[in-house]
Amino acid sequence: MTNANCTSVAGTLRCQCISGTKYSIMYGSCITPISYNQSCLATADCASNFICTTVNGASYCLCDDDQYYYSLTAKCLNYVLYNQGCSSSGPYCDYVRLLECSAYGNCTCPTGYYYSTTTTRCEAEIFPGNACTTTSMCISNANCVSNICQCINGSYYYDVSTGQCTALESYGTSCTEQEQCQTILHCLSNICQCLTTQYYNATSATCTTSATFGAACSSSSGLYCNTVAGLYCSSTTSTCVCSTNYYWSGTVCTQEEDLYASCTAANQCPTNGQCTGGICKCTATTYYNSTLNTCVTYSTYGQTCVANVFVTSECSSTQNLVCSSTTSGTCQCSSSDYYNSGTNTCVAKSSSGVACTLSSTCNNVLGLTCTAGTCQCTTGTYWSGTTCVSTLGAGQSCTSSTQCTSPLTCSASSICNCPNTYYLDLVTVQCILTKAAGVSCTYGFECTSGTCTNSACT
16 A cells, blocks of 8 residues: 555564554555644544644644644643743743743733632632632732731722722822821821821821920921911920910910900900900000000100000100100100109109209209209299299399399399499499499499599599
C-alpha cells in the first residue's frame, strides 16, 4: 500500500508505514499526520496531540478546550494556572478561568477580581456590605470584618458613585456627606473642617479646642482664640479678649451698650463706664465721647479739649479746669484761679493783702499784683474792698489817703488835696513841690515862702 514498506518485525515480514506517516483506518493506507487546523475525519489521523473537532459542520485537527496551540513546537499545551509562569509568547494563562499574565510573569486575576480556591477561577471582587470569608475577596482598600466587606475604617469611605473605597477627605477639601471627611473633621458648608469652637492644627493634623475669653494664647503658635465668638489674642496680655467696644457675654463678644442704656453689669457699658441703677453711666473721672462710644478720662492741665454735648467741659472737674474756648482749646484754670503744680489743681487767686511770691497767684482780674511779698493794687489804683479801682484826683471826695492819687492826701474835710509841701498846678491838675527861694514863679503859692516877687520866690 502507499507509503508502506515490507519490514521484518521479530523475524516476520510485515507491511509498515514509512517514517513520518501513520496508518489511517479511515483511509486504509499510510498517510502524513494531519497538521493543526486542517480538515480531518478522525482524531487518529491528526498530528501530535490534536483532536479532530467539528466546528460549524466541518471537522478540523484542533487542541482540546483546556489547551492552546504552541506554534514553536506545533503542539497543544495546557493553559497555565493561577500564579504559574507565563509570557506574552507563551506559556499562556487559562483565560477560561479569567487569568491573565502580569507584568511580573505570572498568571493572576485582572483588576477587580480575586482568585477563588473554591471555584479555581477569578471571581469579581465583593463590594462593601456583602458577605466574605477573606479580605482578598473584597474590593481595594476594604477588609473582611465579621464576614462582611467593609472599607478600611478611619482611612476610606464607600463612594456609591464610583463603587470604590475612596480615601477620606482631608482638611479644607470639599464634601457632601459627613462620612467623606477624616474622623476628626466635620462636613460643614460642604467643606471638611473643624467645629466652630475648634481650629485646625496642621502640625499634629488634629482639631484643637479654641481658647476662650481670658485664656492664655499666642497669635503665632497657638493656642488660638475662638474668632467665631469674636475673640482675638491681645499682644499686650497674651490672653483672648473682645475687640474695643465689645464685652464678653459668657459665650460671645457682644457690642457694648450706649451711655444711659439699661445694663446689668459694668462690662456691658462703654469703656470706663459703670452700671449704676441699671443704667450705663460714666465714672466721676470720665466723660462720654459719642464718636468713640467710650467714657474718656477728663483732660488735664494743658491738654486739648473741645465742646461736648454731655459735659460742660472735657477738662477735669476735680482739678477745677475749664476749656479755654467754647469750641476747641486747652484745659486751663478759670481767670480767677491759678494752676498749682504741687497739688495739680486750680486754686483761687489771692485777694488784696495776702502774702505772695508770684504775681500769678494774685487775682489779676481784680487788678492785683505781687508787690513786696503781698498782693496789692498796681500804681494808680487802690483796693476798694472788692477790686482795684483808679485813685481819686484832686478835689474828689475820699475817706482815706490811699484812695487819692499820690501825692494827694485825704484832708480832714474828706477831700483829696495836695500835701503842705506841694501846690496844685491848675493846668496839669498835678501836685508840684513848692519852690525854694530864687526859683522862678508866677504865684506866691508856688513858693515855699508863700511869696513871689519879681517872678522869683523870696
